[in-house]
Amino acid sequence: MNENIIRFYVLANVLKNKLRTGWLDLKISKERVESIAEHIYGTLILAIIIYGEYKIDIDMYKVLKILILHETEEILMPDFSLQNGISHEKKLEMGKESVRKSTEGLICQSEIETLLNEFNERKTREAIFAYYIDKIECDFQAKLYDLEEVMNYENAFNDISTFGNKELADKVRRDSKNASDFWLEFDKIIYKDSQIFTSLLNDIQKLDKDNYNKILNLTK
16 A cells, blocks of 8 residues: 555656646746646645635535646656647547556545546536636746746747637737737637636736736745
């Protein structure tokens, strides 16, 4: 039993140092970009505070388990981004195999696989909420990189223009000077059925450098 715990933790521990491919593709100009484990931390923080602020009727314990485990598939496979060009179906297939191998021997293997299947199918309230959280954490991080002036405008434009939506990228380029707007505008359709997440994304987008620095000053 302990051998299986040790094996899985050693495997999962690689996510602390496995960097998010999307930020590497964008050539974020920081010495070190966000790791997958740091992304997971971000999703947990957002889930807890959004759930608490809006009193959402969901099984929060299940949501937190899904979010803690939702990147487990990337233990043994790459963190694919838009630029990899891999199909959604292929990524799911590879992800399931990665989870199966990394959780091999665990008594809770079946529970982990069931939770991740629920997350990927996005049919339950918990899975949909977790999916929104996963996406908006990425959008929020893009905004923070933009405010830190480490997100290149042309790289962001080329990323969405080439691998996402060329028409949308051209529109954002005409209307905005913020690199993160390419990502945030591209993702708005994700939240179209959620007033909560649509409102939050809009307010994230409005965050300016003065208010960002005021918040950060609290840590000094």
